[in-house]
Amino acid sequence: MPNAAELNAFLKTEFPQNPCTVEAVGGGGATVRHPIGQGELRPGGTVSGPVMFTLADVSLYVAILGEIGIVPLAVTTNLNINFMRKPAATADLIGVCKLIKLGRLLAVGEVSIYSEGQPDMVAHAVGTYAIPPR
Amino acid sequence: MPNAAELNAFLKTEFPQNPCTVEAVGGGGATVRHPIGQGELRPGGTVSGPVMFTLADVSLYVAILGEIGIVPLAVTTNLNINFMRKPAATADLIGVCKLIKLGRLLAVGEVSIYSEGQPDMVAHAVGTYAIPPR
Amino acid sequence: MPNAAELNAFLKTEFPQNPCTVEAVGGGGATVRHPIGQGELRPGGTVSGPVMFTLADVSLYVAILGEIGIVPLAVTTNLNINFMRKPAATADLIGVCKLIKLGRLLAVGEVSIYSEGQPDMVAHAVGTYAIPPR
Amino acid sequence: MPNAAELNAFLKTEFPQNPCTVEAVGGGGATVRHPIGQGELRPGGTVSGPVMFTLADVSLYVAILGEIGIVPLAVTTNLNINFMRKPAATADLIGVCKLIKLGRLLAVGEVSIYSEGQPDMVAHAVGTYAIPPR
Numbered sequence: 149m150p151n152a153a154e155l156n157a158f159l160k161t162e163f164p165q166n167p168c169t170v171e172a173v174g175g176g177g178a179t180v181r182h183p184i185g186q187g188e189l190r191p192g193g194t195v196s197g198p199v200m201f202t203l204a205d206v207s208l209y210v211a212i213l214g215e216i217g218i219v220p221l222a223v224t225t226n227l228n229i230n231f232m233r234k235p236a237a238t239a240d241l242i243g244v245c246k247l248i249k250l251g252r253l254l255a256v257g258e259v260s261i262y263s264e265g266q267p268d269m270v271a272h273a274v275g276t277y278a279i280p281p282r
Numbered sequence: 283m284p285n286a287a288e289l290n291a292f293l294k295t296e297f298p299q300n301p302c303t304v305e306a307v308g309g310g311g312a313t314v315r316h317p318i319g320q321g322e323l324r325p326g327g328t329v330s331g332p333v334m335f336t337l338a339d340v341s342l343y344v345a346i347l348g349e350i351g352i353v354p355l356a357v358t359t360n361l362n363i364n365f366m367r368k369p370a371a372t373a374d375l376i377g378v379c380k381l382i383k384l385g386r387l388l389a390v391g392e393v394s395i396y397s398e399g400q401p402d403m404v405a406h407a408v409g410t411y412a413i414p415p416r
Numbered sequence: 417m418p419n420a421a422e423l424n425a426f427l428k429t430e431f432p433q434n435p436c437t438v439e440a441v442g443g444g445g446a447t448v449r450h451p452i453g454q455g456e457l458r459p460g461g462t463v464s465g466p467v468m469f470t471l472a473d474v475s476l477y478v479a480i481l482g483e484i485g486i487v488p489l490a491v492t493t494n495l496n497i498n499f500m501r502k503p504a505a506t507a508d509l510i511g512v513c514k515l516i517k518l519g520r521l522l523a524v525g526e527v528s529i530y531s532e533g534q535p536d537m538v539a540h541a542v543g544t545y546a547i548p549p550r
Numbered sequence: 551m552p553n554a555a556e557l558n559a560f561l562k563t564e565f566p567q568n569p570c571t572v573e574a575v576g577g578g579g580a581t582v583r584h585p586i587g588q589g590e591l592r593p594g595g596t597v598s599g600p601v602m603f604t605l606a607d608v609s610l611y612v613a614i615l616g617e618i619g620i621v622p623l624a625v626t627t628n629l630n631i632n633f634m635r636k637p638a639a640t641a642d643l644i645g646v647c648k649l650i651k652l653g654r655l656l657a658v659g660e661v662s663i664y665s666e667g668q669p670d671m672v673a674h675a676v677g678t679y680a681i682p683p684r
Contacts, residue, residue, distance in 0.1 A: 162593055191564055197626055201603040224599055225522065226494055226544060228362040228630040230390050230408060232383040248394075248403050249366040253521065254493065254546070256364050258392070258406065260382075269382050272392065274364060274408055276494060276544075278522070296459055325430055331492055335469040358465055359656065360628055360678065362496040387655065388627065388680070410628060410678075412656070496630040498658050498676060500651040516662075516671050517634040524632050526660070526674065528650075537650050540660065542632060542676055 149174070150218055155210055158218055168206040171242070173214035176250070177257075180207040181264075182241040193237035195270075197229075200241065204229055204259040204273035207243035212255045212277055215247065219280065222255075227275035235270040236263035253279055283308070284352055289344055292352055302340040305376075307348035310384070311391075314341040315398075316375040327371035329404075334375065338363055338393040338407035341377035346389045346411055349381065353413065356389075361409035369404040370397035387413055417442070418486055423478055426486055436474040439510070441482035444518070445525075448475040449532075450509040461505035463538075465497075468509065472497055472527045472541035475511035480523045480545055483515065487548065490523075495543035503538040504531035521547055551576070552620055557612055560620055570608040573644075575616035578652070579659075582609040583666075584643040595639035597672075599631075602643065606631055606661040606675035609645035614657045614679055617649065621682065624657075629677035637672040638665035655681055 150158070152170040159166050172179040182188070182203040190196045205224055212222055235241060242262050249256040254276055261271040284292070286304040293300050306313040316322070316337040324330045339358055346356055369375060376396050383390040388410055395405040418426070420438040427434050440447040450456070450471040458464045473492055480490055503509060510530045517524040522544055529539040552560070554572040561568050574581040584590070584605040592598045607626055614624055637643060644664045651658040656678055663673040 165589070165592070165598075187567070190567075196567075197607050197629070198600045198604045201629075202600045205599050224633050226630070226632050227599070227603075228408065228496060228628070230383075230410070230628050231626050232385075232390060248406050249364075251366075256366060256406070258408075272382050272390070272408065274362065274392075274406065276364070299455070299458075299464075321433070324433075330433075331473050331495070332466045332470045335495075336466045339465050358499050360496070360498050361465070361469075362494070362630060364494050365492050496676065498650075498678070500653075500658060516674050517632075519634075524634060524674070526676075540650050540658070540676065542630065542660075542674065544632070 149214055155213060162220055166206065168203060170210050173210055176211070176215065177244070177246045178207055178211035178214055180210055180243045180245070182243070184240050189237055195235040195241065197231065200231065200261055200271045201227070201229060203241050203243040203261060204275065207245035207259045208257045208275045208277060211245040211247050211257055215250055216279065221280040222277045225276045225278045227273055229271060229273040231271050233268055233270045236266060239263040239265060255279060283348055289347060296354055300340065302337060304344050307344055310345070310349065311378070311380045312341055312345035312348055314344055314377045314379070316377070318374050323371055329369040329375065331365065334365065334395055334405045335361070335363060337375050337377040337395060338409065341379035341393045342391045342409045342411060345379040345381050345391055346384070349384055350413065355414040356411045359410045359412045361407055363405060363407040365405050367402055367404045370400060373397040373399055389413060417482055423481060430488055434474065436471060438478050441478055444479070444483065445512070445514045446475055446479035446482055448478055448511045448513070450511070452508050457505055463503040463509065465499065468499065468529055468539045469495070469497060471509050471511040471529060472543065475513035475527045476525045476543045476545060479513040479515050479525055483518055484547065489548040490545045493544045493546045495541055497539060497541040499539050501536055501538045504534060507531040507533060523547060551616055557615060564622055568608065570605060572612050575612055578613070578617065579646070579648045580609055580613035580616055582612055582645045582647070584645070586642050591639055597637040597643065599633065602633065602663055602673045603629070603631060605643050605645040605663060606677065609647040609661045610659045610677045610679060613647040613649050613659055617652055618681065623682040624679045627678045627680045629675055631673060631675040633673050635670055635672045638668060641665040641667060657681060
């Protein structure tokens with residue numbers, strides 16, 4: 149199964165606009181980083197919702213690929229996200245995904261999102277991917 | 283803050299139709315049991331969806347009351363549930379709730395549901411309660 | 417495709433505990449009734465959350481069967497429900513489902529829930545069913 | 551209450567990175583456009599998930615502001631999105647939001663997302679905003 153470096157290479161080639169990097173993958177989960185700079189902030193110094201959505205979605209995708217191998221055609225079918233606290237304006241966001249189902253056709257996982265170095269979760273997502281028949 | 287016995291007494295008095303019992307509460311979470319018998323099964327030996335919804339909702343409610351004290355007027359505003367595996371027909375369901383936000387007005391928690399004694403999660407819920415102003 | 421009477425007969429045979437009745441089905445949707453009596457109320461005269469969950473789930477199931485025929489093995493994979501207003505204690509609940517996707521493997525629909533005769537929606541659900549391969 | 555031109559001016563000033571424009575607002579809803587160009591596409595010609603999330607979130611925000619006036623501090627607390635069909639690569643996305651609850655503290659709405667000029671919904675979202683006390 150692909151490791152973090154292989155998944156980063158895959159993301160760079162296939163999704164050149166993707167801003168996230170894989171920190172760790174395997175064991176039914178993944179840890180993914182979304183760098184936070186001026187471009188990710190809204191007025192008031194809040195990280196925008198779409199940035200957190202992106203991190204949740206990529207974390208889930210990477211966790212799945214870490215289990216089934218690189219299957220580019222897996223697609224998100226549902227994502228439910230709760231926004232709980234204002235993220236820090238000066239810390240990267242870290243997404244920690246744990247898969248809770250890895251079926252033949254559907255995979256489900258949850259993602260906890262943190263501002264790096266801070267204990268309180270800023271957002272939490274649960275999502276489903278449809279996996280193409282192999 | 284109320285312990286499991288006090289919460290069970292509260293549930294028995296205020297929600298006499300509630301089938302669930304609190305096994306443990308505190309530390310930002312709760313463990314709750316839903317007994318499974320013939321009445322909870324659908325044809326084919328599947329536990330019905332509303333039974334799992336009930337367990338998720340009660341687990342979240344109990345976890346919140348374990349933190350803020352007995353506030354009967356807290357109400358569910360949102361619950362998202364994923365059904366992942368067929369529960370066992372002959373084991374009770376156990377809900378394990380962890381609160382991920384406990385604000386002044388809103389509390390958010392996630393609930394993992396298992397057939398007792400089996401390792402794989404059968405359902406997973408994330409829900410929000412609105413807490414009345416104190 | 418089955419009409420309302422055929423679906424009610426199917427529900428009565430296959431899900432004898434089901435309290436809901438189909439009022440209308442077809443055209444990519446369904447209208448379903450959940451009778452409200454003392455057994456559906458919590459203290460304070462509120463209809464319990466599991467009752468609304470049940471109505472949402474059955475409405476979605478019936479809408480799908482109305483399009484694909486009676487396929488008992490379709491199962492809910494995800495249901496997200498928002499509770500918005502306190503339902504009336506003395507009116508039945510009516511669920512109005514519209515399918516928004518009917519794929520080969522997955523169907524998605526939304527359900528608006530009303531207290532009969534009242535204009536404001538009391539709850540709203542969106543859910544996904546997995547359809548067994550035919 | 552603000553009209554579409556006033557809301558577009560507000561968005562331009564307060565959220566200069568926002569790509570969406572308000573087409574219509576009022577009556578408890580809003581219609582919002584997200585232009586689709588090369589920057590919104592992923593390899594394979596698919597519109598990326600974060601683009602659809604952005605449109606859902608802005609549509610809901612605009613619909614709320616159209617009812618309560620310009621209250622910049624309203625924030626998303628929950629958003630559930632189902633992705634149903636591949637959007638067209640060469641059509642703008644249109645979000646049609648209908649509010650289903652507008653309370654003092656919480657507003658809930660649903661958003662149907664279409665590729666302009668095409669009948670089938672590509673994604674559907676339901677979200678909640680917390681409204682700051684006035």
